[in-house]
Amino acid sequence: xxxxxxxxxxxxxxxxxxxxxxxxxxxxxxxxxxxxxxxxxxxxxxxxxxxxxxxxxxxxxxxxxxxxxxxxxxxxxxxxxxxxxxxxxxxxxxxxxxxxxxxxxxxxxxxxxxxxxxxxxxxxxxxxxxxxxxxxxxxxxxxxxxxxxxxxxxxxxxxxxxxxxxxxxxxxxxxxxxxxxxxxxxxxxxxxxxxxxxxxxxxxxxxxxxxxxxxxxxxxxxxxxxxxxxxxxxxxxxxxxxxxxxxxxxxxxxxx
Amino acid sequence: xxxxxxxxxxxxxxxxxxxxxxxxxxxxxxxxxxxxxxxxxxxxxxxxxxxxxxxxxxxxxxxxxxxxxxxxxxxxxxxxxxxxxxxxxxxxxxxxxxxxxxxxxxxxxxxxxxxxxxxxxxxxxxxxxxxxxxxxxxxxxxxxxxxxxxxxxxxxxxxxxxxxxxxxxxxxxxxxxxxxxxxxxxxxxxxxxxxxxxxxxxxxxxxxxxxxxxxxxxxxxxxxxxxxxxxxxxxxxxxxxxxxxxxxxxxxxxxxxxxxxxxxxxxxxxxxxxxxxxxxxxxxxxxxxxxxxxxxxxxxxxxxxxxxxxxxxxxxxxxxxxxxxxxxxxxxxxxxxxxxxxxxxxxxxxxxxxxxxxxxxxxxxxxxxxxxxxxxxxxxxxxxxxxxxxxxxxxxxxxxxxxxxxxxxxxxxxxxxxxxxxx
Numbered sequence: 001x002x003x004x005x006x007x008x009x010x011x012x013x014x015x016x017x018x019x020x021x022x023x024x025x026x027x028x029x030x031x032x033x034x035x036x037x038x039x040x041x042x043x044x045x046x047x048x049x050x051x052x053x054x055x056x057x058x059x060x061x062x063x064x065x066x067x068x069x070x071x072x073x074x075x076x077x078x079x080x081x082x083x084x085x086x087x088x089x090x091x092x093x094x095x096x097x098x099x100x101x102x103x104x105x106x107x108x109x110x111x112x113x114x115x116x117x118x119x120x121x122x123x124x125x126x127x128x129x130x131x132x133x134x135x136x137x138x139x140x141x142x143x144x145x146x147x148x149x150x151x152x153x154x155x156x157x158x159x160x161x162x163x164x165x166x167x168x169x170x171x172x173x174x175x176x177x178x179x180x181x182x183x184x185x186x187x188x189x190x191x192x193x194x195x196x197x198x199x200x201x202x203x204x205x206x207x208x209x210x211x212x213x214x215x216x217x218x219x220x221x222x223x224x225x226x227x228x229x230x231x232x233x234x235x236x237x238x239x240x241x242x243x244x245x246x247x248x249x250x251x252x253x254x255x256x
Numbered sequence: 257x258x259x260x261x262x263x264x265x266x267x268x269x270x271x272x273x274x275x276x277x278x279x280x281x282x283x284x285x286x287x288x289x290x291x292x293x294x295x296x297x298x299x300x301x302x303x304x305x306x307x308x309x310x311x312x313x314x315x316x317x318x319x320x321x322x323x324x325x326x327x328x329x330x331x332x333x334x335x336x337x338x339x340x341x342x343x344x345x346x347x348x349x350x351x352x353x354x355x356x357x358x359x360x361x362x363x364x365x366x367x368x369x370x371x372x373x374x375x376x377x378x379x380x381x382x383x384x385x386x387x388x389x390x391x392x393x394x395x396x397x398x399x400x401x402x403x404x405x406x407x408x409x410x411x412x413x414x415x416x417x418x419x420x421x422x423x424x425x426x427x428x429x430x431x432x433x434x435x436x437x438x439x440x441x442x443x444x445x446x447x448x449x450x451x452x453x454x455x456x457x458x459x460x461x462x463x464x465x466x467x468x469x470x471x472x473x474x475x476x477x478x479x480x481x482x483x484x485x486x487x488x489x490x491x492x493x494x495x496x497x498x499x500x501x502x503x504x505x506x507x508x509x510x511x512x513x514x515x516x517x518x519x520x521x522x523x524x525x526x527x528x529x530x531x532x533x534x535x536x537x538x539x540x541x542x543x544x545x546x547x548x549x550x551x552x553x554x555x556x557x558x559x560x561x562x563x564x565x566x567x568x569x570x571x572x573x574x575x576x577x578x579x580x581x582x583x584x585x586x587x588x589x590x591x592x593x594x595x596x597x598x599x600x601x602x603x604x605x606x607x608x609x610x611x612x613x614x615x616x617x618x619x620x621x622x623x624x625x626x627x628x629x630x631x632x633x634x635x636x637x638x639x640x641x642x643x644x645x646x647x648x649x650x651x652x653x654x655x656x657x658x659x660x661x662x663x664x665x666x667x668x669x670x671x672x673x674x675x676x677x678x679x
Contacts, residue, residue, distance in 0.1 A: 181393075
């Protein structure tokens with residue numbers, strides 16, 4: 001993939017772009033975007049994939065005024081204008097799914113088909129129970145157990161990473177905290193806006209996802225007119241990493 | 257030199273430490289017996305009164321959801337002390353304003369305490385340790401930015417007396433600020449800020465507030481003070497930095513004999529060794545800079561956390577965060593530290609912790625106040641300029657160090673007096 005920089009509202013964004021075919025906007029999860037991941041190759045085989053690094057992630061700047069997922073949604077709508085994407089299909093994972101959902105409620109007509117993978121962003125359950133387990137108060141070793149079907153295979157090994165890669169990873173973690181801290185992992189207003197979504201939308205989760213429960217996914221999908229849900233076996237919160245073939249097949253089949 | 261008696265007002269009657277993952281944030285409050293807690297509060301308040309009788313000033317602080325400091329609302333205890341004492345200066349260090357939602361409310365609390373105490377409040381402000389994030393539900397990212405906006409607003413709130421003004425800032429909004437009562441002191445109570453980093457100290461020095469640093473030993477303290485003084489001068493506050501702009505907090509216990517001192521000092525170490533914190537509370541994302549997180553991923557750790565794994569009184573004295581022994585020994589230890597770091601005007605004395613019982617606490621206070629404090633006041637008067645280094649190796653000579661019977665070792669290197677690591 002090639003990497004370019006685009007400045008929107010004073011924020012320089014890192015844009016990864018590759019492949020040819022119908023444009024496909026890919027919004028990465030909290031861990032950031034890695035163009036080397038195998039699933040990327042599967043998506044670029046049939047689509048022109050446009051994958052911006054969110055502000056404060058990867059090589060994108062984080063201006064001091066940005067502190068909300070909604071800020072990013074506005075920036076990306078302007079990015080679509082700038083890139084001439086009058087209507088675009090979307091695959092969006094986790095916090096990327098939240099960004100996509102915010103965007104779709106603002107300009108529903110700009111989106112074709114949309115696949116949301118383990119999306120966060122709404123509160124559907126009771127007041128006295130978190131919809132999504134609090135990753136910031138559990139022992140750090142427990143997070144991968146909720147994240148992955150196979151946490152051992154997917155364990156991060158700092159010794160294998162360069163200082164630059166570690167720095168990007170630490171910064172991604174910091175920016176994610178900035179965005180999702182309070183209210184935790186959601187915008188209370190979003191659920192009152194999702195009825196505006198006009199796109200055929202597929203909500204996907206890995207069967208072993210310990211963060212996004214089946215009930216959460218169903219409740220979230222229930223707020224979007226006509227949305228469908230699907231499950232990928234032997235995958236956790238990042239099925240694109242653990243089951244890239246099944247993930248790509250399911251997503252691309254839906255986009256058609 | 258001005259000395260302040262400080263206790264974190266801990267609740268030490270806990271189950272074995274291996275039965276809980278963290279003394280902070282998550283330890284269930286069923287472990288707190290309110291009757292025992294009330295008796296402890298009677299005691300701690302009384303000890304502050306005794307410190308006042310002995311000519312010392314008073315310091316208190318605030319933490320949340322922890323047995324190590326059962327004072328989640330320090331302004332309330334400050335108000336109590338305002339009425340229980342008559343002459344001591346009352347330092348609250350401090351208000352965790354990066355975690356407080358309404359800076360104006362904090363300004364009101366301090367103003368009221370200043371009036372209740374007839375102008376004895378010293379108002380300290382802290383960013384707060386990382387384990388305060390979760391109890392406050394506070395975003396760990398951009399705490400510094402929130403801190404400084406809040407502090408600027410508080411000072412403006414104290415010093416504006418002509419009816420309402422408005423503040424529409426990055427983090428805080430308030431349309432009609434007009435606080436009653438106004439602060440008793442003119443223009444406002446002395447402002448203290450605590451930081452344990454050189455970059456933080458530079459911000460404090462530029463503003464000229466009093467800088468307090470906690471348990472940072474020899475070399476780190478020296479760097480922090482250097483940074484403060486450089487920023488002070490750069491901001492045009494003059495060439496000389498008065499030593500009353502700088503404060504150092506240490507564990508201090510003075511006994512009549514070495515044995516008595518050792519027993520008291522070992523109980524004080526509870527403050528360091530009991531601080532069992534689960535890693536998720538100790539380092540929330542954004543609390544430390546990215547570069548520090550990278551260093552930690554590569555295996556770096558805080559000197560104190562290394563120390564606490566294998567703590568001893570002797571190692572603590574050598575590291576410079578504890579002064580303990582006979583009056584002569586303690587005087588010599590403080591003098592060395594003072595001269596090595598360039599001088600400070602305030603010694604914040606953690607004089608009670610954990611299981612240091614009332615009688616022993618009072619003994620320690622009295623021995624310090626009567627046998628050590630007069631010498632410090634004479635040797636380091638308030639007119640001293642900070643930044644003058646004594647021609648001393650910082651480590652106290654052997655005869656001034658309490659020897660512990662068990663072998664002294666730490667997992668990591670001790671913080672050396674001479675700038676390097678020593679085994």
